[in-house]
Structures are given as C-alpha cells and as structure tokens.
Amino acid sequence: MTLLDVLRHQWHQQTRSPTFGRSLIGGLLLLLAAAYFGSLFVAAGWYYPQVVAEVAPGQDPLRLLNEFLLYGAVGLVPMRFFLQRSAGSDVRPYLHLPLRRPRIVRILQVVSSLSLLNLLPVVVLASLWGSTVRPATSAVGAACWAVGALLLVATTQFLNGLLRAVWDRHAGFVLGAAGLLAVVVAGGYWTGGQLLQSASAWLFGGLAAGRIAPLLVLIGGATGMSVAAHRALRGRLYSVLGDTEEGHTHAGAALRGRGRGWGRVASLALLDLKLILRNKRPRQMLAAGLLVLGPFLLIPLVGGTVAPMNKVIFGFLLSGNLGLTYTQFSYAWHGAHFDGLLARAVAPRSLVQAQLLTFTGLCVGPLALISPLIAALRPPFLAPLGGLLLYNLGVCAPVLLGLGVWARTPLQLGQSTFFNYQGTSTYHFLAVLPIMGLPVGLVVGMGLSTTLLIAAGLGVLGLLAVPLWTRGLGRLLRGQRHAMATGFRDE
Numbered sequence: 126m127t128l129l130d131v132l133r134h135q136w137h138q139q140t141r142s143p144t145f146g147r148s149l150i151g152g153l154l155l156l157l158a159a160a161y162f163g164s165l166f167v168a169a170g171w172y173y174p175q176v177v178a179e180v181a182p183g184q185d186p187l188r189l190l191n192e193f194l195l196y197g198a199v200g201l202v203p204m205r206f207f208l209q210r211s212a213g214s215d216v217r218p219y220l221h222l223p224l225r226r227p228r229i230v231r232i233l234q235v236v237s238s239l240s241l242l243n244l245l246p247v248v249v250l251a252s253l254w255g256s257t258v259r260p261a262t263s264a265v266g267a268a269c270w271a272v273g274a275l276l277l278v279a280t281t282q283f284l285n286g287l288l289r290a291v292w293d294r295h296a297g298f299v300l301g302a303a304g305l306l307a308v309v310v311a312g313g314y315w316t317g318g319q320l321l322q323s324a325s326a327w328l329f330g331g332l333a334a335g336r337i338a339p340l341l342v343l344i345g346g347a348t349g350m351s352v353a354a355h356r357a358l359r360g361r362l363y364s365v366l367g368d369t370e371e372g373h374t375h376a377g378a379a380l381r382g383r384g385r386g387w388g389r390v391a392s393l394a395l396l397d398l399k400l401i402l403r404n405k406r407p408r409q410m411l412a413a414g415l416l417v418l419g420p421f422l423l424i425p426l427v428g429g430t431v432a433p434m435n436k437v438i439f440g441f442l443l444s445g446n447l448g449l450t451y452t453q454f455s456y457a458w459h460g461a462h463f464d465g466l467l468a469r470a471v472a473p474r475s476l477v478q479a480q481l482l483t484f485t486g487l488c489v490g491p492l493a494l495i496s497p498l499i500a501a502l503r504p505p506f507l508a509p510l511g512g513l514l515l516y517n518l519g520v521c522a523p524v525l526l527g528l529g530v531w532a533r534t535p536l537q538l539g540q541s542t543f544f545n546y547q548g549t550s551t552y553h554f555l556a557v558l559p560i561m562g563l564p565v566g567l568v569v570g571m572g573l574s575t576t577l578l579i580a581a582g583l584g585v586l587g588l589l590a591v592p593l594w595t596r597g598l599g600r601l602l603r604g605q606r607h608a609m610a611t612g613f614r615d616e
Contacts, residue, residue, distance in 0.1 A: 167252045171255070174256055190253060202288075208412055210240065273329060287357050393476060394483050397479065406539070415491075440512070440513040448485070456476065458536055513564065519587025531605070
C-alpha cells in the first residue's frame with residue numbers, strides 16, 4: 126500500500142458517503158474562505174516592510190520579524206491541535222492489513238500534513254521571505270532563513286502529532302505542559318525577560334546572518350520531534366488495535382476511570398473534551414465561535430467610545446459564546462454512546478454536573494486568555510466581562526442544561542457544522558431568547574452599572590444554588606433518560 130492508495134481510498138470513502146453533496150458545498154466554502162484569508166495574509170507579508178515603516182519608523186522590519194517568529198509558531202500549535210486532523214484518526218481500516226506499523230504511521234503522518242494549516246504558513250513565510258529577508262541578507266543567509274522557517278513549520282506539525290497521541294493516554298500531561306508554557310511566556314513578558322523573543326532573535330537572526338549553529342538547532346529539534354511523534358503514534362496504533370479487538374469504544378475507555386463523585390464528573394467532562402478534539406462537527410462549531418469572538422474583541426479594543434448596550438452585548442458574547450454554542454446540544458453530543466452511559470450506571474446528576482463543568486471551561490477559557498489584553502488596553506471592559514460571566518454561569522447554564530433533556534436526535538459528529546441544522550429547534554430559541562435579552566433590556570431602562578449589578582447578582586444566586594438545581598435537573602434527566610435513549614437509537 127502506497128500513499129496514493131491511501132489517498133484514493135479516502136477519496137472514495139468521501140464520495141460514497143450519503144452526505145457527500147453537503148460536505149462538498151461546505152468544503153468549497155471553506156476552501157474559498159481559506160483562499161480569501163490566505164490572500165490577505167500573503168498581502169500583509171508582502172507589504173510588511175511598508176507597514177513597519179508607517180507604524181514604527183525607527184524599527185528594522187527584519188529584526189522585528191526574527192524576534193517574533195517563534196510567537197507565531199507557538200500560536201500555530203493550538204490551532205493545529207483544535208483544527209487539524211489527527212494522524213491516527215483514520216487508522217482503523219488499515220490496522221488489519223498485512224502492513225508494518227511503522228509504514229502505516231509514516232503514511233498517515235504524510236496524509237495528516239496535507240492540510241491548509243501547513244500550506245498557509247508556508248505561503249505567508251514565502252511572502253515575508255521575498256519582501257523582507259531576501260532584500261536585506263546575502264544569498265546564503267536568505268537560504269538558511271528559508272530552510273529554518275520550513276523546519277519550524279515541520280516541527281509544529283510533528284509536535285501536533287505528538288500532543289494528540291499523548292492526549293489520548295494522559296490528557297493531564299498536555300494540559301500541564303500547556304499551562305507551564307503559558308506561565309513561562311507570560312512571566313517572561315511581564316518581568317521583561319522576553320525569553321521566547323530572545324530565542325527567536327538568536328535563531329532567525331543567526332540564520333539571516335548565515336550562521337550554522339541556529340540551523341543545527343532547528344534540524345535537531347525537527348528530527349527529535351519527528352522521532353518522538355513517530356514513536357508516540359505507533360503506541361497509539363497499538364492501543365487502538367487493542368480497543369478494536371476487545372470491542373471497547375473511546376467513550377468506554379474514557380469512562381473506565383476510577384473514583385466517584387467529582388472524579389466521575391471530571392471523567393465525563395474529559396469525555397466532552399475528547400469528543401470536541403476528535404470529531405469534525407464540534408471542532409468546526411467552536412472554531413466558528415472563535416471567529417465570531419474576534420470582531421467583538423477588536424471593536425472595544427480599537428474603537429473609541431462604546432455605547433452601554435454594546436458593552437453588555439460584547440461582554441455577554443465574549444464571556445459565554447463558546448459555552449452557549451456547544452452546550453445548546455448538551456447530551457445530544459453523547460447520543461451515539463448514550464446507551465453506554467446508561468449501561469455503566471452513570472448517575473444522571475453526574476451527567477448534569479459534567480455538562481456544567483464543560484460549559485464553565487468553555488466560558489472561562491477564552492476569557493482567561495483575553496482578560497490580560499483587555500486589562501492592559503481597556504480596563505473599564507473588565508466589569509461587563511466579569512458581571513456577565515457570572516450571569517452566564519448562574520443563569521444561562523441551568524436553562525441550557527434543562528432544555529437538553531428534551532433532545533431526541535443524536536448528532537452526526539463526523540459531518541460538517543456548516544449548513545447543518547440537525548439538533549436545532551424552535552423551542553430552544555424561544556426559551557433562550559429572553560435569557561439573552563434580559564441584560565440588553567435592563568441596560569436600556571436602568572443604565573450599565575445597575576444592569577451589571579443585577580446580572581452579577583442573579584449569576585451569584587444561580588451559582589450558590591448549583592447543588593439544588595443540578596439535583597433537580599438530575600431527577601428530570603433520570604425520568605427522561607429512556608425516552609432520550611430511544612430517540613438516539615432512532616426507534
């Protein structure tokens with residue numbers, strides 16, 4: 126079996142799917158969007174020296190580029206982790222073929238690398254190389270810089286494969302490493318150390334000067350990361366093969382954890398996170414939510430005076446958009462393995478608490494990332510964010526989780542989220558609309574300060590009553606669980 130055989134097989138698998146037409150339309154739209162944004166990035170790279178000359182006249186464009194290139198690589202890694210297909214996601218059809226495991230790993234790594242998240246960085250770097258690097262360096266320095274940039278992109282590709290393989294076995298290691306990296310980067314920035322910036326300047330400044338030592342470091346890093354990713358992916362293939370032979374599913378593997386109470390709740394919340402990372406529809410849904418957050422974040426940061434109503438709208442969406450987007454379907458995400466949850470005697474209240482934990486993480490996570498930026502540039506916006514975060518957690522969460530018990534249709538996790546209205550309902554919209562409209566209505570009649578006090582107060586009351594309403598929703602879910610399971614089985 127060659128790489129062309131795998132590509133041909135996956136093409137036939139897509140074209141023979143009953144949802145091929147809808148997936149094709151979504152894919153074409155995604156390709157057009159990628160081409161549009163890619164052309165913008167390429168244009169920004171080509172005119173980068175002129176932009177620097179206008180914004181920072183005394184700065185050297187090449188030096189700035191070299192100092193901040195590693196920051197771009199650090200930002201590319203989480204984008205790959207959430208958006209790029211894993212190297213082992215399509216491995217099951219090939220495990221029982223008479224092929225050596227290392228060959229399967231190499232082929233699937235190449236297939237995974239055929240991604241827009243590899244094409245776009247390379248094209249943008251080529252644009253920057255032509256506009257900034259080549260005119261300011263020698264031929265040897267420009268060649269070394271180009272090779273080093275390609276090695277950096279390859280390193281992020283291998284690192285993504287390693288992280289995805291480790292995540293399946295020890296998710297805590299990945300979360301701990303991400304937290305440690307965030308602390309190091311933030312600490313270096315606030316203390317003035319700027320370790321990442323100095324390392325980036327040494328690497329790519331040295332490459333532009335034609336030095337060999339930075340090139341050897343990048344070659345060693347890319348080689349070591351490729352070997353580590355290869356070995357981790359091989360171990361992942363063996364575990365997938367073991368699960369296939371024993372008849373275990375990923376959901377079952379996630380729920381075989383020990384412990385009770387909040388240990389079981391954390392296990393169920395981890396299952397939610399794995400569903401997001403492993404399946405197309407939840408990943409695309411949250412990615413679309415992040416695209417929505419971008420403009421709403423830029424408007425208060427770069428704009429002038431912002432009206433009180435807009436502050437409420439921005440605060441509500443920035444503090445709850447991802448949680449509202451994902452949790453509107455709540456238990457329907459687990460429709461394909463809902464029978465497995467019932468068979469393992471998972472307490473309904475634990476399911477409610479796990480959904481609340483997932484909702485909280487999706488609300489607090491993005492806010493934790495953007496709050497330092499807002500605190501540095503527009504501190505007055507912290508009050509709307511904090512007050513409406515409490516409102517989302519204490520008021521919106523119980524409403525969404527209560528509506529989730531009426532779901533009867535499982536979601537097709539492998540389908541695209543674009544032009545896909547499965548799971549949406551009119552009653553859900555009509556029930557959530559007053560909850561979302563309450564802060565907007567209050568700010569019109571009472572002003573911003575009073576609205577934030579009322580919203581935060583309602584949120585605090587809802588959070589203090591978490592033991593009560595999770596117990597009540599657990600009883601409601603217990604009464605509806607058999608009807609939900611019957612609906613999810615399409616009976």
